[in-house]
Amino acid sequence: MWQQVIVALIVVAALVHFCTKYLPAALRKQIVYLLSRRGFDQNKLAKLFNTKSSCGDGCSSCGSCETTPAASSDASSSAPLKRVIMLRVQR
Structure with a gap:
């Protein structure tokens, strides 16, 4: 019995x-x-599941309602960020 409970x-x-x-x-x-x-x-569940609490309810705490992304808020960087993965081929 105890083995089944532990399993x-x-x-x-x-x-x-x-x-x-x-x-x-x-x-x-x-x-x-x-x-x-x-x-x-909800706060404990959001922390456990690694999400932000109250997302989607319109409180703007999750950032889903923002129209502009935070990365493009700088005036100097109008182009989107590009990430390049460098590969080194060994032959």
């Missing part, structure tokens, strides 16, 4: 770890939203 706890812990680390951000935000509607603390 169940380990499986639940592994599932929570998988959900908090490897799920896409959109799914994590939906999970936080659904669990917060069920009565769980």
Whole structure:
């Protein structure tokens, strides 16, 4: 009996770890939203799932309502940032 309880706890812990680390951000935000509607603390869930709390409710704390990105707010940099991955071929 105790072995089954311990195995169940380990499986639940592994599932929570998988959900908090490897799920896409959109799914994590939906999970936080659904669990917060069920009565769980939204701030703690957002911290656990590595998302920002109250995203999408219009409070502008998550930055989803902003029309201009923060990187283009500088007047000197009007072009978007380009990231180049340098590859070194070994033959």
